[in-house]
Amino acid sequence: MSTPPLSSATGPNQQGEDKNLDLTLRPRRWDEYIGQNTVKQNLSILIQAAKERGECVEHLLFYGPPGLGKTTLAYLISHEIGAPIKITSGPAIERVGDLASILTNLSNGDILFIDEIHRLNKLIEEVLYPAMESRTLDVVLGKGPSARSIQLELPAFTLIGATTRISLLSSPLRSRFSGGSFRLDFYSNQEIKKIILRSAQILRIKINDDAATIIAERSRQTPRVANRLLKRVRDYAQVQRAEIITINETERALEMLKIDRLGLENHDRQILDTIISKFNGGPVGIKTIAAALSEDPDTIEEVYEPYLLQLGFIERTPRGRTATTGAFEHLGKNPPRQNQNHLL
Ligand code: ADE
Numbered sequence: 129m130s131t132p133p134l135s136s137a138t139g140p141n142q143q144g145e146d147k148n149l150d151l152t153l154r155p156r157r158w159d160e161y162i163g164q165n166t167v168k169q170n171l172s173i174l175i176q177a178a179k180e181r182g183e184c185v186e187h188l189l190f191y192g193p194p195g196l197g198k199t200t201l202a203y204l205i206s207h208e209i210g211a212p213i214k215i216t217s218g219p220a221i222e223r224v225g226d227l228a229s230i231l232t233n234l235s236n237g238d239i240l241f242i243d244e245i246h247r248l249n250k251l252i253e254e255v256l257y258p259a260m261e262s263r264t265l266d267v268v269l270g271k272g273p274s275a276r277s278i279q280l281e282l283p284a285f286t287l288i289g290a291t292t293r294i295s296l297l298s299s300p301l302r303s304r305f306s307g308g309s310f311r312l313d314f315y316s317n318q319e320i321k322k323i324i325l326r327s328a329q330i331l332r333i334k335i336n337d338d339a340a341t342i343i344a345e346r347s348r349q350t351p352r353v354a355n356r357l358l359k360r361v362r363d364y365a366q367v368q369r370a371e372i373i374t375i376n377e378t379e380r381a382l383e384m385l386k387i388d389r390l391g392l393e394n395h396d397r398q399i400l401d402t403i404i405s406k407f408n409g410g411p412v413g414i415k416t417i418a419a420a421l422s423e424d425p426d427t428i429e430e431v432y433e434p435y436l437l438q439l440g441f442i443e444r445t446p447r448g449r450t451a452t453t454g455a456f457e458h459l460g461k462n463p464p465r466q467n468q469n470h471l472l
Pocket of ligand 1: 153154155160161162163196197200323326351352
């Protein structure tokens with residue numbers, strides 16, 4: 129069964145309680161949104177100015193690694209301008225007709241959020257160009273020599289696109305985000321700690337300051353991970369009948385989840401270990417790493433690699449990925465000797 133093209137719910141891969149919790153935790157106002165200060169400042173001006181002129185906010189593109197708050201920002205903007213948001217994603221729009229139906233069902237001022245916009249197919253992308261530029265939809269009726277094309281006028285809307293892979297976006301599409309493209313960066317540990325304390329307060333979780341620091345340090349500088357770890361530590365503390373989450377519960381829960389002091393999980397360590405043990409530290413191509421781990425190359429590139437790059441544990445070179453000295457040390461392995469020719 130294919131994914132429904134449109135929804136008003138949260139992102140993919142979430143069900144039940146966690147999905148509801150994430151909705152509760154989502155900041156709805158700028159002053160609740162922690163971090164990403166430059167993006168926040170620029171967006172709030174752009175939105176206020178459009179609001180004052182009584183115009184629709186121009187189309188916006190958010191990009192950066194997963195879990196940094198692209199969807200959250202889209203919801204926040206929808207709340208700020210009081211406009212409904214319709215949610216879809218690149219892979220959910222399979223046919224031109226899907227997009228046509230989404231666009232023609234928008235109302236004036238609506239926000240259309242397309243997640244993973246880099247996965248839209250080319251034909252669909254081309255329908256989007258005139259829709260974004262001049263609010264028109266070209267529809268072809270019939271087939272062959274008798275086919276004719278009509279132009280429908282669309283309501284004023286704001287398209288918010290999100291992608292983890294800006295490099296895969298065609299430049300004609302990129303250039304149509306007239307409001308601008310905004311890059312979300314990894315958060316500092318202090319910002320992540322603030323997010324954890326805010327979430328704990330909303331969820332009525334009692335946690336001490338040191339425990340929040342530890343969760344923050346292991347959250348991969350990513351709010352989605354921070355909130356997930358907070359919930360898992362809460363589960364552990366609850367089962368242990370702990371009144372308040374302290375360092376003890378936190379360390380034990382994270383140890384059980386095999387999350388190390390930098391937030392790496394088994395799979396991250398396997399990626400590093402593959403480069404180091406199987407390919408002598410690299411360089412090795414991403415497809416080769418993926419094949420060695422029976423993993424999808426895109427998943428490695430989109431989900432795992434950004435944080436390993438951020439930590440400086442791997443480097444991208446023209447001949448593939450290499451593990452750095454830091455990665456060897458983190459896994460407790462001896463880094464290879466540097467090229468010592470100069471000593472000879
Ligand atoms: N939850 C997810 N992202 C957040 C952020 N940037 N600030 C506060 N809470 C968040």
